[in-house]
Amino acid sequence: MTDLSAYADLDLGRAGRRGYPEAVYCAGKTPSQVAGIAAEMRTHPEVVTLFTRAAREHAAAVLDVLPDAFHDPDAGLLAWPPTPPAPAGGPVAVVAAGTSDLPVAREALLTARYLGREANLVVDVGVAGLHRVLAHLELLRHARAVVVVAGMDGALPGVVAGLIAAPVVAVPTSVGYGAAFEGLAALLTMLNACAPGVAVVNIDNGYGAGHLAAQIAAPADADAAEADLT
Amino acid sequence: MTDLSAYADLDLGRAGRRGYPEAVYCAGKTPSQVAGIAAEMRTHPEVVTLFTRAAREHAAAVLDVLPDAFHDPDAGLLAWPPTPPAPAGGPVAVVAAGTSDLPVAREALLTARYLGREANLVVDVGVAGLHRVLAHLELLRHARAVVVVAGMDGALPGVVAGLIAAPVVAVPTSVGYGAAFEGLAALLTMLNACAPGVAVVNIDNGYGAGHLAAQIAAPADADAAEADLT
């Protein structure tokens, strides 16, 4: 195994500096590189480490080093230590417009939980049947932040935002075909949502949405540590 | 005035061939060319002629030749003879998501009327306040074709289609800014509408939408004339 410093410079101080630890983005890294990072993190159990966009080989490499890591193959996510912290702050709701949006929605859900929030999932509530959205209004209105995951026309976040007071974090997905253009259509819809209160993250970026929701729903007294950049 | 044949070859047989007359697209034509066409049509009062996308100069040129023509400046539309035919077929509903979509919506409304349909307009029913859509359900459900005009996120047609049995003709508009990209966002949203039953026309193409709605809502016994292309 190559020396870690040849390919990575871990930002172990990020949790101290920002309040949230650095995650390991596996796509584009070799399994061996991911294993090297996992080995380093094994010596830092005080940091909650998420491995995102982990393909089967990445997951195997992580589990070889951290056998008790939590692993959700659909979401491509691993977490170590495996137990999420006790929830603090307000609740987060994650809404998936369709069944095909579930992997991204689960990535958001788990990220929010591992960053310390209570988080609940609602599935298959697309705008083609509005009654399905309306049936979940109470849950949505009690959340401090709502993540809405949708592909195709991406219309759901705007509809949800029009019904609640909390901010909506919208995640366009690459679900769809043709003029969905791998999520571009949903992305543009969300950026142009008629209802204000919709913030957009990258296509299929469940991790970013869960992170943002965790920040929005953070306890009021959450203070960033004093950083030292010099 | 230049000879008409130097710049146009009117398709006077189109109403006979297709059941609907040719319209005069004014944008890109000089007022003098439009006037020449108007002069020719004056000799064909049996044909309902629409002048679309008529700027002020075009309208003046038409009215100079056909002083009693109907003129809606907001929609950029003139019609001659000025009285629409008696309505036949089923009713058409035209829905404008926002106030800024009204010019396009009116172009659709008037086109449907001048092609022989009863047509009604509903305004300002965007998805940011769903109760506004739901308040018009009865009107929408009695229409044989519904034209939905929306800019920005273009989410309304999919929501309407999920509520009714009739086809929705969706018209994206260039209303919006930034990532609306002059109507591209709304266009893509509509093409990817989760609810089936949405057909899309060009951005800001109220004329095309009204024409299509008139065809959909045509009397069942409307037969195309026998054409002769040889």
Next chain:
Amino acid sequence: MTDLSAYADLDLGRAGRRGYPEAVYCAGKTPSQVAGIAAEMRTHPEVVTLFTRAAREHAAAVLDVLPDAFHDPDAGLLAWPPTPPAPAGGPVAVVAAGTSDLPVAREALLTARYLGREANLVVDVGVAGLHRVLAHLELLRHARAVVVVAGMDGALPGVVAGLIAAPVVAVPTSVGYGAAFEGLAALLTMLNACAPGVAVVNIDNGYGAGHLAAQIAAPADADAAEADLT
């Protein structure tokens, strides 16, 4: 098998509400999820269920649960119960510009049939040889709605629309290469068709086109059921 509610919330009331049942979009769902939905639908033989964009694995999963389901592998479509309803309303014509457009055209054809319309198919009538279009004029002129499926330059719908009174539902396909940009060229062509009367659906969306054609050609007395969204 996971509990159905963990990944889907079937809209069984859609046929009652809109007059047309919900279809199951298989792409992006796991075969196991599709099988779970099929199992649920087995208890609802009064609903005609279409499974669209079904890959081989999806089809196997459906057929395992519903062995007598109709299956067209080229179109990626399954239907259950297997026999389409008796046709009502006007006839639908489906035109495929080229041989490569056939899978999408068949998806439209079968959708229209399973939604209760008589539907006929015409193949290989591209604009490079106009006589091939003209040879089918009679069929096209007797249809209440015409679906035209074309890739590459996507010019056929505009040509057909110029010849008939009925609405044309245009389906761009991803057939082609290079500057066809996976169907974008055909899509833009159709949106800009010089002849009015062309409505466009998403690239390769045979299902949506067949659905729309079925709606356009619906019996005049087809009434949407009274919905209750509260």
Next chain:
Amino acid sequence: MTDLSAYADLDLGRAGRRGYPEAVYCAGKTPSQVAGIAAEMRTHPEVVTLFTRAAREHAAAVLDVLPDAFHDPDAGLLAWPPTPPAPAGGPVAVVAAGTSDLPVAREALLTARYLGREANLVVDVGVAGLHRVLAHLELLRHARAVVVVAGMDGALPGVVAGLIAAPVVAVPTSVGYGAAFEGLAALLTMLNACAPGVAVVNIDNGYGAGHLAAQIAAPADADAAEADLT
């Protein structure tokens, strides 16, 4: 003046339903339509009404009806009643990367204030001179939500997010030329920010950013009213 119902259907219940009132988007409306809406709002002083994207003519029309309205011509914003509510919730910081981003930044700043938050502005802190960002760290770290407004490369929000615990609402602006593509470059940069914690709104959408920041920084006990959509 035409009857208000001919062009608008005001959503006066939105503040009750969502906790935030509807704003009036002036672009695309005629001054006369805007004046009609202003006249209606004059009878609702309990609602804080923002008029956004108001050109000179729109502003004149509003001021004619509501002479004491607050008006910031650079931001294209008017507010009535003119005095913002007393601040509640956490503080909002608005950062403008360059001088040219100021109009959009001011729209965000004023929106947050009129929706009830304390909000402060920091100007000209682009990434070409990092010391300018670092000089404002204390202000940024005490905010509950930070709006970062940037054109050209749009790199600032990611840099800021890497330094603080609170969510960053990123606003790409159309400042720049050439490959800035009217804000598209900045938009893409922000969607791909390496640091998590960046939520993006539409290009030049200061209003949306200010609204979102106000929601994020809302008092913890802010409850959405019980809505009635039936």
Next chain:
Amino acid sequence: MTDLSAYADLDLGRAGRRGYPEAVYCAGKTPSQVAGIAAEMRTHPEVVTLFTRAAREHAAAVLDVLPDAFHDPDAGLLAWPPTPPAPAGGPVAVVAAGTSDLPVAREALLTARYLGREANLVVDVGVAGLHRVLAHLELLRHARAVVVVAGMDGALPGVVAGLIAAPVVAVPTSVGYGAAFEGLAALLTMLNACAPGVAVVNIDNGYGAGHLAAQIAAPADADAAEADLT
């Protein structure tokens, strides 16, 4: 007037080298620069000089120096000496799909004539009425090269190419709106024409099309001069 060499390096040998002279592209040049070039060309009456994309100011500057120059304001074209050479080679046909395409079509027509070809114009023969194309078949079939100018869906060149043996030079125009995207839709259509035999030039590039048609229809014994590049 600044010295010519400060802004231009005329390629007076091009006619000798390639058989066709250099044209002066006026857009982006100041009238004073165009005048300087015209003054230089006045001393070279043996070269046929075309001034293309000449706005009113450019034309005035040229006519000031070369008062007898031929000027077609619609096409933005000037030619000097004013009389085209005697035609040689085969005939060129120029077809304009719509009235709005006429300025570009005329630029092509005049270019072909000033480069020494017989050239004829046919107007308003869009695909919405195929009989209009078919009525001109004889003229089209006797041409050695056919220029087809079309905006919107750009479908005409493919239809024409399917009917004749000669090459079609297709010119997309920026005529249209919305999803015509300033000629992009027509450009893509033409690049994907189902019928082989379609060559495409830049949007609105009547000059290039006329030049190419002149080359295609050149006399068989036209020999390029021996060039010396050293």
Next chain:
Amino acid sequence: MTDLSAYADLDLGRAGRRGYPEAVYCAGKTPSQVAGIAAEMRTHPEVVTLFTRAAREHAAAVLDVLPDAFHDPDAGLLAWPPTPPAPAGGPVAVVAAGTSDLPVAREALLTARYLGREANLVVDVGVAGLHRVLAHLELLRHARAVVVVAGMDGALPGVVAGLIAAPVVAVPTSVGYGAAFEGLAALLTMLNACAPGVAVVNIDNGYGAGHLAAQIAAPADADAAEADLT
């Protein structure tokens, strides 16, 4: 094997009507469909049939039916009867900018030959070493049409056009990576070539370029047959 009429309607009269036979585009057709067409063409040896974009399976299917067909696997082309017609008209030159452009260049070369022209190939003459272009000037200047095939920056056609009198048919290829965008960069370069005399076909469309070159270099007395479209 399904009946031919179920998936194709061969245009056997095209050679008579246009002077050039219809080719069979294999991509998107099943091998079985291609075999069916090949079987039909076996009964028409008077027509030169090209099978383009033939993958290995398509080629096997054709060779099964027409064992003596000519086959160039790199170009994905088959021809039957296998011997090209005796050359007539002027010579065609095909220039490949780089080694990777060879498959497309060979498709153009062979198409021109099978349509009856003498055609020669020049390889690896990119603009990074101008002397390589200049070394072939004599060959290029004696051609009646020059096909230039180039990927990446696509600059070669403009350079060649500046050196010769004959028309240049430019073929952008998908050779390159990154901002080559699958040939889009080369396509745009060619459409904007500073030197007039460049006509562009679709990305990787060697067949279309060879066809066009054959038309340009056709014998002067080549007459289109009299067609009958009625």
Next chain:
Amino acid sequence: MTDLSAYADLDLGRAGRRGYPEAVYCAGKTPSQVAGIAAEMRTHPEVVTLFTRAAREHAAAVLDVLPDAFHDPDAGLLAWPPTPPAPAGGPVAVVAAGTSDLPVAREALLTARYLGREANLVVDVGVAGLHRVLAHLELLRHARAVVVVAGMDGALPGVVAGLIAAPVVAVPTSVGYGAAFEGLAALLTMLNACAPGVAVVNIDNGYGAGHLAAQIAAPADADAAEADLT
């Protein structure tokens, strides 16, 4: 005049930190803001300040405060103090492909001079006549950095790079029309240049190109000052 700190935070230490001073980008600033900055710089004659993209109003505002500033209206550039520093380092050559590219080329030329380099300009050397490029080879080969400015097909930088040892800084311009897409075509061409040694800056960014050329041609002993970012 508003207080400077309300809209700008000048980076006066940049010359010390980087070796090159900050320029003032005028577009998007009000003339009054630009005047405020000019007033501040008047107290810093040791810094060479460039005002770029200065429209007429900006220039007037600067000249009002710094009457002896150098002003090139075509390039939209002002410099103060007006005399460039004595040249050091290697020579820079700036090449403009066409007359219309001159304003951008002059911006690059003047920037290089005011940053302390000898710089020379060559005009109108497009690839349509290669002899024009070759005529300037000696000048190009003696430069330490060559800026090549080109619109339309943007092919010149790659051709020049293939002829010299020094780096080429390529500047795409928005000169052209249609598929030039405001400089996008030239930008892509340059990014895909077949000859290595081409570095690209933003469309029309003469300032950036001149700055870069000045850095490349800097004296070998030019040392960055020791910066202090803490």
Next chain:
Amino acid sequence: MTDLSAYADLDLGRAGRRGYPEAVYCAGKTPSQVAGIAAEMRTHPEVVTLFTRAAREHAAAVLDVLPDAFHDPDAGLLAWPPTPPAPAGGPVAVVAAGTSDLPVAREALLTARYLGREANLVVDVGVAGLHRVLAHLELLRHARAVVVVAGMDGALPGVVAGLIAAPVVAVPTSVGYGAAFEGLAALLTMLNACAPGVAVVNIDNGYGAGHLAAQIAAPADADAAEADLT
């Protein structure tokens, strides 16, 4: 093995003409073609030959002919003769923003070395943790040229350029997903970098960046050989 002249025309004089040898771009070439070129180069050991974008099969083909060639599989690069020349000129620094950018960064690093420069690599210094950039300031400030390789938001080059005097060669990578659009987002960010001094090459073009850096850092007395193009 086919004759070399059938597919390539090696530019052996390039090193003499430009000072840098031609590289062999393997993508799109068959292994057999690459082997043929390698065999030819074996007879030219005085030329340093780089084989770029070499897949496993290409590498095997080269190593079969030149068994002692240097091979870096991650970078897809081979070099022969295997030992780089002794370094001359100034030092080059190569910075990789993330671990996934390493293959491209190594291609740049090795190219610079084989073209005769000292070159050093710095890894994983993204803008999400600015302290990581600042920690390498001394190395960066002593380089004569700095290559910065970054995907996703591509913000790093602008940040680095703001800190140093030397030119930054920015390489966008295709690392990322969704709205990264295969490197387009990073490319646009870099083209719009707020800090001047950033030159951009094609996405993933490590070779071009290393080449450019080698040219920038060339010894001052490096003279291009006198070329002869006639």
